[in-house]
Amino acid sequence: MEVVSYMPGCTLKTSGRNFEKSAITLFDILGVTMEELDRWVCCGTTYSLSSDNIMNQLAPVRTLLRAKETGRRELLVLCSMCYNTLRRAQSLVLHDKEKRDKINEFMYREKTTFDGDEIRVVHLLNYLKDSVGFERVAKRVVKKPSDLKIALYYGCMLLRPHEVSVDESSEDPTIMEELFSLCGVTPVYFPFKTECCGSYQTVNQRDMVLSRAERIVGSAAKNGADMIVVSCPLCCHNLDSSQQRVADTVRGFRKIPVMYISQLLALLVGADDAGDYRLHSVDPRPVLKEKGLIG
Amino acid sequence: MASTENRSEKNTRRESIEQFLYRLLKEGKVDAVLVPKRHPGGNIVSPVLISEPSQIKGTDPLAPVQTVNAASIVKELVKEPVDKKIAAVLRPCEVRATIELIKLKQLSDESLLIIGYDCPGVYNVKEYMHGIENREDKEAFTEEHIHDFLSGDGDLVRESCRFCTYFTADSADVDIAWIGVEPPGIIVAARSEKGRRMTGGMNTGDKDAPTVRKETIGKIEARREKRQKSGIDNLLDLIQPCIRCYNCREVCPLCYCKECLLEPEKMGYTSERYLSRAERKKQIRMPVDTLLYHLTRINHMGYSCVSCGICEQACPMDIPLGTILHVFSKKIQSLFDYVPGRSRDDELPLTTFREEELSEVEDV
Amino acid sequence: MNVTLSSSELKKEGIEKTAQLSGANFFSCYQCGKCTAGCPASEFMDIPPHEVIRLLQIGQIEEILEKNSIWICASCITCAVRCPKGVDLAKIMEALRQIVLRKNVNYVHPSSVSKEELRTLPQIALIANFRKLTG
Amino acid sequence: MIKSARLNSVGVFVCHCGINIASTVDIEEVKRQLAGYPGVEFVKDYQYMCSEPGQLLFKEACRSETVGGVVVASCSPRLHETTFRRAAAEAGMNPYRVEIANIREQCSWVHHDEKEKATIKAVDIIKSVIERSKRNESLSSVSIKTVKKVLVVGAGISGMQAALNIANSGIETYLLDREPSIGGRMAQLSETFPTLDCSQCILTPRMVEVGQNKRITLMTYSEVEEVSGYVGNFKVKVRRKAAYVDWDKCTGCGLCSEKCPKKVPSEFDRSLGRRKAIYSQFPQAVPNKTVIDRESCLYFKTGKCRLCVEACPLGAIDFEQEDRIEEIEVGAIVVATGYDLYEKEKIEEYRIGYCEDVIDGLAFERLLSSSGPTQGRVLRPSDGTVPKEVVFIQCVGSRDPDHHLPYCSRICCMYTAKHAMLYKHRVPDGQPYVFYMDIRSGGKNYEEFVQRTIEEERVLYIRGRVARLYRDGKKVVVVGADTISGKKIEIRADMVVLAMAMRPSGGIGELSKKLKIQVDQNGFLSEAHPKLRPVETLTRGVFLAGCAQAPKDITDTVSQAGAAASMVLELLSNEELTHSPTTAWVDEELCAGCGQCVAQCAYGAIELDTRRKKAHVNDILCQGCGACVAACPSAAVNQRNFSISQYYSMIESIV
Structure with a gap:
């Protein structure tokens, strides 16, 4: 059994718990144990973009220190936002000596320092590709969904800035397409796969987020997708829970269920269910039943 | 070899090496071997060119003495292509100097097999003579020295050896490793295509295998690195005693000019010029331009200097030339990220240009 | 209203501060508008993204701060990834927000978020929102 | 003995340069200090040495029997070294015995507020140049016969224009292109701005003119394999690619293409149209010949087909054909390799x-x-x-x-x-x-x-x-x-x-290495000077035209091609090329053959004889930059009239 250190982040313990739960199921079937860090802290959700803000880097660096203490070189992350924040904090510490020293000085009570090169922050997709191997995932697939068409949505935080992109291309990524094609699911042409869902503006710019959802989900629907697959609890929220309100105002809007990468993968490799379906606004069960993924 | 088989109960590393060299010559892999050998008198050990296998007996590359940097001898031996195959058994600093000479096109290496070995360092010749003179068992002296090297890095070795971190011969064609190997064991490993071709079947494994070897090397390196100086603050004082005997130049394996630019004649010193200079400057120190001489030598040797320290041993005035050359060369070499003798494939710093090099002078 | 330009107007504190906080050289910008074209939020902004940079170039930071654009930006970094001149507009937007927020002026008041919203919104939405839009 | 004594004597002229020098440097003091200096025969001054009367004064002194060399203390040698050397030659003195001591840019201009020190410095500068001058040799220019033939690489509008200009001036020209036809990018264009002339209509007559010009040898479907030699005497190996069609027999009738069953996207039509595996590039191609694209040809792939062989009434198809290497000798090369998108x-x-x-x-x-x-x-x-x-x-x-x-x-x-x-x-x-x-x-x-x-x-x-x-x-x-x-x-x-x-079009990197010319940071070929030498390269005898140098439109391309042609004609208008003799040379006694100088030479002027372990400098290629001199640890490389002993004596005279 392989073991990998893992940091869930806050939302994966609450509204995004389907993400975590299905990932654990998936990894279990793949023969990998996700070992949650002992004392992880919230990543801060968004990476601070102002040059003098070191405070916001402390939280992710503390989590990276915890990861360092496990003695492993990798830290697995599922949530796109955690991935972005941790990965950029790690890169900042590695490349900016002045800030590194300041951060370590501030955390003098820690047993060790973080120098930036001890831990590699790895997103689920890259872990599956590089450590497990897509082929190995595909070999485990037991359910062959009849003609399931999915829209693979990357959003922002997996791709931008380019230095942290999970794919070689920030503009036209294909890593998810590669994975799901191998697993027997058909990705549809989806030109909005990298367009922002509106992110945290969901709190006070509801209209903007609704308009984003309309375009993104609308594009997926138009191109024949049965389902949208995401890697971020915030994208999931914005695209899923907005759909009813869009449908109320836009005639002919077709609702599509939104699921996490690991939810769909877990079903494909033989899990009985994909978590708590009450957490979905658009119930995925009719599609899943139709395609033979659940009984 | 009959003689070593007889005293199999107490074999030494020296004998293991001897055995390997004997086979090399006996089996016709090479036509001659250049290797340090103890002279009939029993004290001094210095390079000998051997073509008859039985003469291998008594060779002792591990003896802690270096009369010349043998690269100078290799340079002489194969200055033009020869049709005989010659194995040169060299200390790491000699291996590196040889490789520099190859890059400087000063020797043709087609028929040359460079055999390197882990070097325990050497004493100054005078100290060595003093130490060994009254010893009955000359071989035991070598063994004791190796013991010192492995444990405490025998403080009596020559200054350049005290801070040398290149005591393994990674860039040789074949290298003989013994650090971290239970005596009398040695590991013979080919490190180049030529090495593999010429010693096919004689290799006894890769020296990287025992972890104890890596650890021991690491410890010695760390100890020696600490002794390295980063600067010279009284160069003028240090050079004051120079009598311009040119010994340092003569023994340097890398000095390859046919005629030295620094000879007074080449520098255009005429009687008239000495006098007019003295007149203008009120007085001049004689011999003149010792500082210029040493600085020019550093300038010329700095790229390729392997810090063997042979110049310091040759200096009758005890000028710490080894340290001086080391400090300056290291700076020059680090500017170009160059380690002399590391590989035949590294290009000489002055013959290449990389966009990112010397960025500190860009704004000038 | 006419804008009167002078060297001191162009180098005033807010402009320098924006440059320093963002680490971006907004004078590299040649106003191609690719940021505006690709911005998912620009249609909700009072002034489009490239104009934010232009106003900085001509020293009119006050005008930017009066508009909603910097608060609409969702830090999706699409602009920075595409900019042909490597101007990181996402960082400039953050710097401008910081200039306001550090005066202890919140754009969003945590108390304005309803209980229902607090219950349904994912944590990352709330934390990110407060991080970006409160001091 | 008498002769050498004469050669060691020097006359000095100090120029006032109006007030440029004289208001800072005390000319009288300079004269006084130099008067007794060893080897100085006379010291004269004049307000403007470069003026007509100044020149007369100078020539008069050169004619005098008493001095072996002359030092002119004036402005930078960049300005008037040639002027004075020419004057000396006219007066019967070896021009390389004239040296300039720069006391304006390097002295009076930079020290105008420190007059006393400036005067001392001026004296030092002049003394050091006197020392150098005393040891100068009487050199004579190097000259070399030129091959009156030219190679133009790239047969687009730029290469065609250059080739026509050169050939029409009576010089044999090879026009090379890697495509089967000449015409280049312009042949692909529809109409041209701003007149909307049909590109084909204006280009085709030019192509025919090139094709029919007796002095132009077309080498299409060819690439430059290797370039050796130097200005006036380049040797170029050209790879004539196998067309698998005997061009001596082929009339371009097109029957083969008609029969060919294999269609592939046409490069010429940017994949919007298709061509056959045996094809002519476009209907107006010059030369109008077909080639077989080996990658697509069914015969080459499967060993079957040969429909083209049956179709050709002249028996021109030749599957056995191989690339040929042809060697040509030319005096100059024009690079006009164009662009890609x-x-x-x-x-x-x-x-x-x-x-x-x-x-x-x-x-x-x-x-x-x-x-x-x-x-x-x-x-x-x-x-x-x-x-x-x-x-x-x-x-x-x-x-x-x-x-x-x-x-x-x-x-x-x-x-x-x-x-x-x-x-x-x-x-x-x-x-x-x-x-x-x-x-x-x-x-x-x-x-x-x-x-x-x-x-x-x-x-x-x-x-x-x-x-x-x-x-x-x-x-x-x-x-x-x-x-x-x-x-x-x-x-x-x-x-x-x-x-x-x-x-720049693909392969320009390799070609530039073969020609020893530079490329800029964007991969375009570098001109010698962006303003004043826009069609020359730093390698003498190699010229640039068209988009290989930088993006440009047809008008500018044609203008530049004409300029390149005129530079070629200027170069080849002399029977012999002369070259400054202040080149480097190797003292074989001292040379240890380490080859460091070879690596330093930017002009490929030094060769190492590995057998003899001696370096050798080619006088024609050497530009006298001195890099090799500095690189040689043995001081075996010396530059004429810049010898190391000259430098020592210069330093000696001022320290």
Whole structure:
């Protein structure tokens, strides 16, 4: 059994718990144990973009220190936002000596320092590709969904800035397409796969987020997708829970269920269910039943 | 070899090496071997060119003495292509100097097999003579020295050896490793295509295998690195005693000019010029331009200097030339990220240009 | 209203501060508008993204701060990834927000978020929102 | 003995340069201090040494029997060294015995507020040059016979123009191209801006003229394999690629192509049309010969077919043909290798929108061309319908230092305006849009052309870069912005034409190494001086023309090709080339053969004889830069009249 250190982040313990739960199921079937860090802290959700803000880097660096203490070189992350924040904090510490020293000085009570090169922050997709191997995932697939068409949505935080992109291309990524094609699911042409869902503006710019959802989900629907697959609890929220309100105002809007990468993968490799379906606004069960993924 | 088989109960590393060299010559892999050998008198050990296998007996590359940097001898031996195959058994600093000479096109290496070995360092010749003179068992002296090297890095070795971190011969064609190997064991490993071709079947494994070897090397390196100086603050004082005997130049394996630019004649010193200079400057120190001489030598040797320290041993005035050359060369070499003798494939710093090099002078 | 330009107007504190906080050289910008074209939020902004940079170039930071654009930006970094001149507009937007927020002026008041919203919104939405839009 | 004593004596002239020198340096004091200096025969001064009377004074002294050399203390040698050396030659003195001591730029100008010190420095400078002068040799110029033949690499409009100019002046010219036909990019174009002349119509007569010119030898379907030698005497090995057709027999009748069953996308038509595996590049090709594309040919792939063999009435097909290496000797080389377009696949944010209907500018030229795959009708490649909404995007890949190429490709503004206008002519009810950043229309009648496009043709110009393209059914959605109104713009286009950046054509890197010429940071060939030597390279005898040097339009290309031709003619107008004799030489006694000098030489002037272990300097190639002298640890390399002993004595005289 392989073991990998893992940091869930806050939302994966609450509204995004389907993400975590299905990932654990998936990894279990793949023969990998996700070992949650002992004392992880919230990543801060968004990476601070102002040059003098070191405070916001402390939280992710503390989590990276915890990861360092496990003695492993990798830290697995599922949530796109955690991935972005941790990965950029790690890169900042590695490349900016002045800030590194300041951060370590501030955390003098820690047993060790973080120098930036001890831990590699790895997103689920890259872990599956590089450590497990897509082929190995595909070999485990037991359910062959009849003609399931999915829209693979990357959003922002997996791709931008380019230095942290999970794919070689920030503009036209294909890593998810590669994975799901191998697993027997058909990705549809989806030109909005990298367009922002509106992110945290969901709190006070509801209209903007609704308009984003309309375009993104609308594009997926138009191109024949049965389902949208995401890697971020915030994208999931914005695209899923907005759909009813869009449908109320836009005639002919077709609702599509939104699921996490690991939810769909877990079903494909033989899990009985994909978590708590009450957490979905658009119930995925009719599609899943139709395609033979659940009984 | 009959003689070593007889005293199999107490074999030494020296004998293991001897055995390997004997086979090399006996089996016709090479036509001659250049290797340090103890002279009939029993004290001094210095390079000998051997073509008859039985003469291998008594060779002792591990003896802690270096009369010349043998690269100078290799340079002489194969200055033009020869049709005989010659194995040169060299200390790491000699291996590196040889490789520099190859890059400087000063020797043709087609028929040359460079055999390197882990070097325990050497004493100054005078100290060595003093130490060994009254010893009955000359071989035991070598063994004791190796013991010192492995444990405490025998403080009596020559200054350049005290801070040398290149005591393994990674860039040789074949290298003989013994650090971290239970005596009398040695590991013979080919490190180049030529090495593999010429010693096919004689290799006894890769020296990287025992972890104890890596650890021991690491410890010695760390100890020696600490002794390295980063600067010279009284160069003028240090050079004051120079009598311009040119010994340092003569023994340097890398000095390859046919005629030295620094000879007074080449520098255009005429009687008239000495006098007019003295007149203008009120007085001049004689011999003149010792500082210029040493600085020019550093300038010329700095790229390729392997810090063997042979110049310091040759200096009758005890000028710490080894340290001086080391400090300056290291700076020059680090500017170009160059380690002399590391590989035949590294290009000489002055013959290449990389966009990112010397960025500190860009704004000038 | 006419804008009167002078060297001191162009180098005033807010402009320098924006440059320093963002680490971006907004004078590299040649106003191609690719940021505006690709911005998912620009249609909700009072002034489009490239104009934010232009106003900085001509020293009119006050005008930017009066508009909603910097608060609409969702830090999706699409602009920075595409900019042909490597101007990181996402960082400039953050710097401008910081200039306001550090005066202890919140754009969003945590108390304005309803209980229902607090219950349904994912944590990352709330934390990110407060991080970006409160001091 | 008497002779050498004479040679060691020096006359000194001190120039006042009006007040330039004299107001700072005390000329009288200088004269006094130099008067007794060993070897100085006389010291004279004059207000302007470079003036007519100054020159007369100078010549008079050179004629005198008493001095072996002259030192002129004046301005930088860059200005008047040649003047004084020429004067000395006229007066019967070896010109290389004249030296300049720079007491203006290096003394009076930089020390005008420290007069006393400036005077001391002036004296020191002059003394040191006197020391050097005393040890100068009487050199004579190096000369070499030239081969009066020229190679032009690249047979586009640029190479053709240069070749015609040179050949028409009576000089044998080889015109080489890697394609089977001459004509280059211009042959692909439809009409040309700003006159809308048909490209083919103006180019074809030129091609015929080149083909029929007795002094031009065409070497098409060929590549430069190796270049050796030097100015006046280059030896070039040319690889004549196997066409698998005997060109001596082939008349270009085209029967073979008709019979050939294998169709592949045509490079000439930018894949919008197809060609056969045996093909002639285009109908007007010169020479009109066919070639077999080995990669596609069924016979080469399967060993079967041979339909072309049956079809050819002249028995010209020859599957056994192999590449040949031909060696030619030329005195000068013109490089006119042209351009390629940057690949559109590299623009990631447009990639999601790619379909057959997103094409680059050259492809659009083929659509517009009456000899193109659609006979000049603008039709969508995907379904052959007439596109009604067409978006043209400028600066794609250009002016994008962060992702692609930093420079302006210079011609896109104009050809995009032309594209939009021609489209409007072909499809009067269609709507063209142009996304642009700036309009650069700085040629004769260019701005008027653009204005006509906007005003009369009603092409809508939108100022902004396009952020991305995506496909939506049969449409391509163009997402851009209009920075003038501040609006985000979306256009559902039927067709999108990308004005891709220009870059030097493939293989230029290797060719530049073979020719020992430099490329700039963008891969274009470097000219010797951006203002004053725009068609020369730093390697003497190699000249540049056309887009290989930088993006440019046909007008500028033709002008530059003419300029390159005139430089070639100037070079070859002399029977012999002369060369400054202040070159490096190797003292074989001292040379240890380490080869460090070889690596230092930027001009490839030093060779190492590895057998003898001696370096040797080629006088003609040596530019006298001195890098080898500095590199040689043995002081075996010396430069004539810049010898190490001269330097020592110069230093000695002032320290």
